[in-house]
Amino acid sequence: MRFHKIANVNKALDYIASKGVKLVSIGAEETSAKEGLLLWCQRKTAPYRNVNIQNFHLSWKDGLGLCALIHRHRPDLIDYSKLNKDDPIGNINLAMEIAEKHLDIPKMLDAEDVVNTARPDERTIMTYVSCYYHAFAGAQKAETAANRICKVLAVNQENERLMEEYERLASELLEWIRRTIPWLENRTPEKTMQAMQKKLEDFRDYRRKHKPPKVQEKCQLEINFNTLQTKLRISNRPAFMPSEGKMVSDIAGAWQRLEQAEKGYEEWLLNEIRRLERLEHLAEKFRQKASTHEQWAYGKEQILLQKDYESASLTEVRAMLRKHEAFESDLAAHQDRVEQIAAIAQELKYVPFKGLQLLTFNFSLISAHDQFKATLPEADGERQAILSIQNEVEKVIQSYSMRISASNPYSTVTVEEIRTKWEKVKQLVPQRDQSLQEELARQHANERLRRQFAAQANVIGPWIQTKMEEIARSSIEMTGPLEDQMNQLKQYEQNIINYKHNIDKLEGDHQLIQEALVFDNKHTNYTMEHIRVGWELLLTTIARTINEVETQILTRDAKGITQEQMNDFRASFNHFDRRKNGLMDHDDFRACLISMGYDLGEAEFARIMSLVDPNGQGTVTFQSFIDFMTRETADTDTAEQVIASFRILASDKPYILADELRRELPPEQAQYCIKRMPQYTGPGSVPGALDYTSFSSALYGESDL
């Protein structure tokens, strides 16, 4: 009976070997393998209270061990809760049935034999159990390998996406800057105040509505770039080099040019407006004086050219002479005024652009006006006197029936003229009263605006300063975990967002001030420009600082392992550290790896040994063990690891076939690999062989040649 069974076992072993599954060899020298296998079984069956694996004979008699192993890995294949110790033969047969059907493991045991023999054959049991080990650990390995490859490809695709996004955003921003700079550098002056006011309004719109989102875009671009570089560094990829003209330095340079153009533009706008205002004022003065003069000069030439003296009497000539003398002195007075007008015209032509003094409103104007008003009653008195004289003249003429005109030969001024002018004065006085009062009110209003602006600016300016200092301090003084620092920064960010409405309000006041053409403010040292720049800087700084901490967290997490994992590693190491001196020897290390599901071939094990024991001392320290485990379990990837992953999927061949890729990877990733992998041309090549080694190293931009 037994003879047949041994033959069966051999057949089974051959069958398994033909599948390319490597067996843990069961030679006497391979006790480390046995120990590793045992530990693995213990680990995997630990959650099953009715299973207690201590050896490769008695522990397996009730069949629950096998069923537990199956259930642990493939709960879909067996309903463990329905099993119990009292049907050991049933349990063993069930496990073998499932293993044959679903795991390709031939039935090697005789259930009755196992149950009825006092001490079942250790070798047989071990062989069978190791098939389970290979099936499950192997499947797990393949799954891990496939997952790793998918992760790597996903990282690649994500990085490519980030790179493309960076390039796109950079292009858009640069394009906007390119469009905007000419507008800011255009210094062709407008002819009217309204047109310039419109320009000022457009500029304000630019600063309040169009530029802030661009500031944010630029900041976002920087952040994206930093995050991308960090991700690349962590995943062991070469750094990102943006294409020509889109480097961070290019963008910074373009932005600088934009801001310089901006500064110049605002200055120029204000200067132009002041200039135009002064021009308008002068033009008005000119018009007034010129028209007065014109009025006076009107008709004088005619009179002067009259030759009425040729036929006049002596009296008449004398009167004309006196008229003429009066005219001459009048002319002298007007000469002054004409010169003034000429001077104004000259000024209008050559008004300089800079250094204009503001028109300060002189309160003495009001007092002068009041003084003038005080002279009105007297003047009125004189007017009355003139009128009565004229009346008398007319009466005398009438009473003496003289045939002369009532017009006064001694003066050119007629009563009519006096009357018209007096009417005019009577109209103008209250008008001037009103405009003086209006101006006074305006000046008061302006002063109120100045104070209002100043009051706010003097609060906002220092607030921004304080916030900047707080942010700077948080990065220097923080000694706690990064998460704490992040929380504090996020809080600052919220404060800043909540504060924004103050800035908007200030902008509103600033707009009023500009519309009122007020250009100075002695109540505050802060200009709107200062505040704007400070605000923008604050926004950028907080975003940047948050990004820095995010980067640090990313880096930390990528390299780190959880406390639980650490405990696991420690436990494994301690178990195999026989002499309790913090060292494992090679065999123990191998057993340890096996117990953790790392079934290794010779070549692979040799490679790992060279990593953990580079100086060939024959021992593995805990630190190098941890380093190795960290590398294996963490998300960091190297080209070697990816190659190792592909090797697993390719069952240790130096090339992989398209079918294997399709079988092990999701369709999209499989296609990606099939498309990009070059043909394998090394030894043992077959048609359709794909070179995963060069593909993997090319992913990282590095190859060893």
Next chain:
Amino acid sequence: MPQNVILPGPAPWGFRLSGGIDFNQPLIITRITPGSKASTANLCPGDVIVAINGLSTENMTHNDAQERIKAAAHQLSLRIERYVNISLHTCKPTSPTPHQAIVPGTHPQEQD
């Protein structure tokens, strides 16, 4: 000033290649295996590979360059550019003298 370096075959040549147009980076040597043919030929980390067996690397992807280097059988001819920099290796900057090129069999350390 580029210089020509010839490595006697066969592979492995003993250097690590990095970069390529698909990485927006020049093809550059980032590591030399001590005692290898590359190290004997005085190649250094930081050397930029400008041509491989006479073919310019200007538009080569990493894979392309890798393939070409692998394809070289009895010798590998590289044209490299070296920039003077304050680095940790002990290589000397490029000089224009043509006899810098290593010809197989003439170097005193050449083995077999």
